[in-house]
Amino acid sequence: MEKVDLSNIRPYGDRLNDGMVELSFTFPIPPSAEAKEAARKYVEQLGFKEANVVWMEGMGEAFTFFVVYAKSEKAIDMRTVRVPKIKYPIMDYKTLTAFMERVLTRPLVVVGACTGSDAHTVGIDAIFNMKGYNMDYGLERYPLFKAINLRAQVDNRDLVKKAVELGADAILVSQIVTQRNVHVENLKELKRIIERTKGLKPHLIKIVGGPRIDHAFARKIGFDAGFGPGTLPSHVASYIVHEYLRRVKRAPKGRATGGLCRG
Numbered sequence: 001m002e003k004v005d006l007s008n009i010r011p012y013g014d015r016l017n018d019g020m021v022e023l024s025f026t027f028p029i030p031p032s033a034e035a036k037e038a039a040r041k042y043v044e045q046l047g048f049k050e051a052n053v054v055w056m057e058g059m060g061e062a063f064t065f066f067v068v069y070a071k072s073e074k075a076i077d078m079r080t081v082r083v084p085k086i087k088y089p090i091m092d093y094k095t096l097t098a099f100m101e102r103v104l105t106r107p108l109v110v111v112g113a114c115t116g117s118d119a120h121t122v123g124i125d126a127i128f129n130m131k132g133y134n135m136d137y138g139l140e141r142y143p144l145f146k147a148i149n150l151r152a153q154v155d156n157r158d159l160v161k162k163a164v165e166l167g168a169d170a171i172l173v174s175q176i177v178t179q180r181n182v183h184v185e186n187l188k189e190l191k192r193i194i195e196r197t198k199g200l201k202p203h204l205i206k207i208v209g210g211p212r213i214d215h216a217f218a219r220k221i222g223f224d225a226g227f228g229p230g231t232l233p234s235h236v237a238s239y240i241v242h243e244y245l246r247r248v249k250r251a252p253k254g255r256a257t258g259g260l261c262r263g
Contacts (some may be wrong), residue, residue, distance in 0.1 A: 021070055088239050098242065100241055115155065121174075129149070134232060169244055172246070205243050209231060
């Protein structure tokens with residue numbers, strides 16, 4: 001393959017820099033030859049060239065799903081791309097457990113929930129429960145975490161109240177449902193409640209996670225860290241421990257062992 005020019009990155013289809021992309025979308029019209037042509041014209045109006053509708057399928061009585069191949073002449077300079085990342089050492093369960101026993105004087109209290117009307121527990125359970133997922137143990141298995149999972153559809157006020165009651169060192173919030181940006185409003189409400197609540201620990205670590213969450217988004221709305229798809233329990237556990245130590249100024253001497261941070 002030809003050498004890639006990082007200053008001129010374009011989509012790759014059959015060959016380098018051919019600009020080929022695949023788009024999918026739905027129109028609120030039944031399938032027809034006219035609907036197919038409308039989809040093709042729509043993609044070309046977006047600025048793409050050589051649009052080709054390769055799949056059309058009716059969805060119910062009045063909707064049609066399309067898959068379109070097209071070509072883009074746009075390019076991106078990768079040298080200008082910057083993404084905020086959480087910088088901390090990632091440790092596996094065994095390494096982190098030994099590290100915590102060496103540097104902590106008490107268990108860290110972590111309270112988590114899927115708040116608002118969101119009823120999905122798959123994310124918060126994967127991080128919290130003892131078995132974890134993908135062969136990576138959850139917070140409940142760590143001897144020096146007191147991990148409390150309040151599960152789903154928890155009111156933001158109840159989550160904060162529990163954090164005060166238990167003296168939480170960290171709050172974890174999972175947001176799966178994101179239609180119409182409901183997660184944004186819910187997290188902003190949680191942030192306001194935290195700011196108005198007395199009795200929370202001054203070093204409280206505020207974490208949010210979900211399929212459409214990243215660190216930049218979390219920071220923008222006032223949280224300390226955001227974790228998205230692909231996050232393992234040990235990633236969150238490592239961050240909590242090292243961020244706690246940083247905030248209480250008890251970072252151990254010497255370099256901690258473990259992998260580098262992930263974005």
